[in-house]
Amino acid sequence: MISALGAGFVFGIGLWLSGMANPRKVLDFLDVTGNWDPSLLLVMGGAVIVTAIAFRPLLKKQKLEFRKDIDIPLLAGAALFGIGWGIGGYCPGPALTALSNMSAEVLVFVAAMVGGGFLAKIAAPAAPGA
């Protein structure tokens, strides 16, 4: 459990350092027709370089199963998530670590996010795996 706590902590520091926890920065990245800020490409790039190198040997040892199909729930879910992301500038990780702002707005977002997850489970009881 300590390892999960530590991983969450490092993940969170990465979100703050990178600017992902700042919705203004996220929206400046998504706003390609405005004063575009490409920083988030480097956040994703830096993270994926690390996982691309280190995941392969680790996944050989772990018995995890991943879906490979590209179906309607994947496309529709990603589209709905993207719309919500583009409205608020928060995806799940940044929203959770931004609870530390102690602002009512973030609390409302996180509560609605948990509620939306419940709704999805009711709408499609077969819980999707990543």
Added chain:
Amino acid sequence: MDNFTPVSALAGGVLIGLASVWLLAANGRIAGVSGILHGLFAQPPGDRAWRAAFVVGLIAAGFAWHAFVPSNSEPQASWPWLAVAGALVGFGTRMGGGCTSGHGVCGLGRFSLRSLVAVMVFMAAGMAATFVMRHAL
């Protein structure tokens, strides 16, 4: 592009990647935040302890950050909009099986075509929504 911050973006991204590798190596889990969060509320309760620990670490990082760095993370939308946005993010990430971390950081790291498609779709949808919010409404 006067707001471009390449060094902190890259360094923060590397930390996010390292944390994801850490969770996979130590706990055998994929660092997909939407899945970790919603698994906390799954019935019957199965493996809540590591999920709760990860979320606590994530939130604690925010408090630690604020203690040393002036906060620059003002909400960009009013709370009714954020309620709509949160519901869409919660619903969409569960329906699509992942978010920026699960499909993005971890899925792309294992060269998953399914995750690449998800990332392209949510990036495009996010750009469209931001365009409407900032330039059309």
